[in-house]
Ligand code: ACO
């Protein structure tokens with residue numbers, strides 16, 4: 445009989461072999477016929493399911509609010525410096541993306557983990573904060589360099605309002621807001637930031653939308669897909685900054701000496 449060669453690859457999200465490209469079984473024609481949008485395509489390719497419109501709209505909202513935050517933030521700065529060094533679009537984009545991490549834009553997965561585990565364990569917001577402090581651990585998703593109680597982040601307001609209006613329940617968001625009430629008493633900039641707000645709202649969304657079992661929710665969260673949302677959204681801005689620098693014909697960047705404190709003593713001499 446026929447001997448089948450064992451496959452080296454296994455893949456479950458897209459198939460280009462037939463007459464038409466399929467995203468998780470849905471033909472590209474159908475994707476457009478149903479007007480699934482970028483949120484629908486992302487749901488098929490990342491989560492292997494068609495999520496309800498309130499969820500796909502939320503995904504699109506996340507990509508929109510994370511689109512850019514001006515040229516001064518770590519990632520855009522790197523992209524701009526790289527563009528001005530004459531490098532190509534992909535290099536400038538990657539240079540920006542490489543700054544995304546625990547301090548900038550990449551706190552979503554850890555925020556989701558910390559807040560959902562705390563909520564699930566039944567700990568109070570106050571005990572959660574005390575425990576983090578005792579373990580010398582920052583609360584991921586809390587704090588912002590510029591935004592504060594006095595200078596609120598409208599992106600966070602938009603996300604919060606959408607989650608409250610469209611999701612069946614928002615216990616993790618509510619827990620994070622209770623944490624914010626306490627942290628902002630210490631310092632006005634220890635707000636629930638855009639990473640944190642997206643992260644906790646996303647957990648509430650997948651837990652309450654009916655499309656995932658609890659085991660599937662937990663597995664998905666353990667993969668760390670949420671930082672991917674920021675990466676994807678902010679790529680729009682980084683590419684924009686790259687094009688902007690070319691358009692503005694900006695020369696090679698060199699940081700001014702007078703903005704650097706030079707320390708010349710030999711280490712260990714004082
Ligand atoms: N949890 C608890 N305490 C905090 C936190 C936090 N997340 N962030 C800052 N603090 C405390 C610090 O311990 C410090 O306390 P101290 O004065 O008693 O030593 C004080 O606030 C100042 O800390 P800095 O590091 O100087 O604060 P800064 O404003 O420079 O930091 C930052 C901003 C990097 C966002 C920080 O708050 C942080 O690391 N947060 C957690 C990670 C996070 O959510 N990053 C995403 C930010 S949003 C975005 O990038 C799109």
Ligand code: LMR
Pocket residue numbers: 512513517518548549589590638
């Ligand atoms: C961002 O979205 O890039 C920011 O919130 C970070 C910043 O420092 O403004």
